[in-house]
Amino acid sequence: MxxxxxxxxxxxxxxxxxxxxxxxxxxxxxxxxxxxxxxxxxxxxxxxxxxxxxxxxxxxxxxxxxxxxxxxxxxxxxxxxxxxxxxxxxxxxxxxxxxxxxxxxxxxxxxxxxxxxxxxxxxxxASTHHHPAGTCRMGSDTDAVVDPDLRLNGFDNAFVVDASVMPAIPSGPINAAIVAIAETWAASSRD
Ligand SMILES: Cc1cc2nc3c(=O)[nH]c(=O)nc-3n(C[C@H](O)[C@H](O)[C@H](O)COP(=O)(O)OP(=O)(O)OC[C@H]3O[C@@H](n4cnc5c(N)ncnc54)[C@H](O)[C@@H]3O)c2cc1C
Known part of the structure; x- marks a missing residue:
């Protein structure tokens, strides 16, 4: 609930x-x-x-x-x-x-x-709810881990496509949001 x-x-x-x-x-x-x-x-x-x-x-x-x-x-x-x-x-x-x-x-x-x-x-x-997220900050600056296309800073063809690129934790369990990130990235990388 x-x-x-x-x-x-x-x-x-x-x-x-x-x-x-x-x-x-x-x-x-x-x-x-x-x-x-x-x-x-x-x-x-x-x-x-x-x-x-x-x-x-x-x-x-x-x-x-x-x-x-x-x-x-x-x-x-x-x-x-x-x-x-x-x-x-x-x-x-x-x-x-x-x-x-x-x-x-x-x-x-x-x-x-x-x-x-x-x-x-x-x-x-208190203990973990098993939803670690947001450990790879997205941004356009050189200190960001990934750019807005999820490309790993400093690499041409390495991407991070998981919960670590989330800028904030969703209210609920995060698996559905991760699948959405992955499917969106996969669709855009095919274009
Ligand atoms: C006990 C538990 C219960 C949970 N219950 C729910 C729930 O009910 N609902 C929900 O929405 N979420 C739930 N979660 C959270 C959800 O499962 C995770 O947040 C989600 O799976 C994370 O997805 P991810 O793609 O970011 O990472 P992961 O699913 O951890 O995927 C990372 C993948 O990378 C692989 N990998 C790691 N290192 C390397 C390497 N060096 N080279 C190649 N591959 C590598 C791993 O083998 C793994 O397959 C639960 C988590 C746990 C632990």
């Missing part, structure tokens, strides 16, 4: 939070998750984070692993939006429609209420 955190009934504009129901306990390492079969999870997240990660080579060799620093939750925008997403997840989880499926909230747990406590929980619980 992609929603507006301030008004989940609004259907226009770009949604800023996402909720997803998982029929098993799903919790980050280090959290005390209950055993399988004993709980469900309402996952929550931020669709347009403003924190910016960084990826860089760790050395000159082709087998040197990249250094990936996602910089999660660096901005107040992301922390505040995540708090709203968590509150909306709680609203769903505590809704009367789920009464017969729910006993008590296990994580973060009823005592966790203040913004400070919610931030601390989110900092320990």
């Amino acid at each position: 992609y929603l507006h955190g301030d008004d989940p009934t609004r259907s226009t504009g770009s949604p800023d939070i996402v909720l997803a129901c998982v029929v098993v306990p799903s919790a980050a390492e280090g959290l005390n998750a209950p055993p399988y079969g004993s709980a469900f999870t309402i996952l929550c997240g931020v669709t347009h984070p403003t924190s910016r990660g960084r990826i860089a080579p760790s050395g000159p060799g082709r087998n040197d692993a990249p250094v990936i620093d996602p910089h999660y939750l660096e901005t107040e925008h992301d922390r505040a939006t995540f708090r709203i997403a968590l509150k909306r997840a709680r609203m769903v989880g505590h809704h009367a429609a789920l009464d017969e499926w729910r006993d008590a909230e296990i994580l973060p747990g009823a005592p966790v209420q203040s913004d400070h406590e919610l931030d601390a929980f989110i900092a320990g619980a």
